[in-house]
Amino acid sequence: MRISAKDLGWLAVDDFCPRCFWIERHANGLPYQMGFPGIFSSIDAYTKNIVERYVKNNKELPKWLSSIGDIKRIISIKPSEFKTERGGVTLSGMPDLMFERHDGSFAIVDYKTAKYTGNQDALMPVYQIQLNGYAYIAEAIGYRPVRDLYLVYFEPPYRETYDAITDGHTNEDGFDMPFKPVIHRIKKDTAEIDVLLGKASRTYELSRPPTGLAGCKDCKRLEDLICIVSNGS
Numbered sequence: 001m002r003i004s005a006k007d008l009g010w011l012a013v014d015d016f017c018p019r020c021f022w023i024e025r026h027a028n029g030l031p032y033q034m035g036f037p038g039i040f041s042s043i044d045a046y047t048k049n050i051v052e053r054y055v056k057n058n059k060e061l062p063k064w065l066s067s068i069g070d071i072k073r074i075i076s077i078k079p080s081e082f083k084t085e086r087g088g089v090t091l092s093g094m095p096d097l098m099f100e101r102h103d104g105s106f107a108i109v110d111y112k113t114a115k116y117t118g119n120q121d122a123l124m125p126v127y128q129i130q131l132n133g134y135a136y137i138a139e140a141i142g143y144r145p146v147r148d149l150y151l152v153y154f155e156p157p158y159r160e161t162y163d164a165i166t167d168g169h170t171n172e173d174g175f176d177m178p179f180k181p182v183i184h185r186i187k188k189d190t191a192e193i194d195v196l197l198g199k200a201s202r203t204y205e206l207s208r209p210p211t212g213l214a215g216c217k218d219c220k221r222l223e224d225l226i227c228i229v230s231n232g233s
C-alpha cells in the first residue's frame with residue numbers, strides 16, 4: 001500500500017473512521033468527489049517558484065521568510081524519489097521547500113493558502129503528521145538530521161483590510177493580490193509515524209470493511225441510496 005504523508009495525518013485525528021479509510025483505499029474511485037481546486041495548486045506552484053528564484057539570485061531567504069533562519073542550499077529532489085517503505089507501506093509526499101542549513105541540518109517547509117488560526121485549526125494534527133512524515137522520509141533517504149519544520153500560511157486580504165490596499169496593486173494587465181505570510185513552527189517528533197503506518201497497514205489488510213463511526217449519518221444515507229437503486233432496478 002502507498003500513502004501520502006498528508007493522508008497519513010488523517011489517521012491521527014480524533015474522528016478518524018477506519019471504514020472510510022478502508023473503502024477509499026479499496027475502491028477504484030469514489031462517486032461525488034470534488035477535485036482539489038486548481039487555484040490553490042497554482043498559488044503553491046507560484047510561491048515555490050518565487051522562493052526558489054529569490055534564493056538562487058540572493059543566496060538567502062526572502063525577507064518575509066528570514067525568521068526561519070539561514071539557508072545553504074535548496075534540496076531539489078524528484079517527487080518519485082521522495083518516499084520510503086516500512087512494513088509493506090510506502091510513505092510518499094513532496095514538501096514545498098526543503099533546504100540545508102550551514103550547520104548541515106535540514107529544514108522542511110509546507111505552504112498553506114489559508115487564514116492562520118494557530119492550534120484552533122482543526123487540520124493542525126493532520127499538518128503535524130504531514131510535516132513529520134516528510135521529515136521521516138527525508139531522513140530515511142539520507143537528508144539527516146531534519147531539525148526544523150514549518151508551516152507557512154499565506155493569508156489573502158480580508159474585507160476589513162481592503163481599505164489599506166493601494167492602487168499599486170492594479171496595473172494595465174490586471175491586478176495582483178498581496179498575501180500575508182504567517183510562520184508556524186511544528187515540533188519535530190517522528191515517533192508517531194511508525195505507529196500510524198502500522199495502523200494504516202492493519203486497517204488496509206482487513207478482509208472486510210471495519211465498523212464506521214457511531215452516529216455518522218452518511219453511512220445510513222449510503223444504505224438508503226443503495227436501497228433506492230436496488231428497489232428501482
Ligand code: SF4
Binds near residue numbers: 018019212219
Ligand atoms: S461512518 Fe461515516 S465516516 Fe465512516 S465510512 Fe461511514 S460515512 Fe464514512
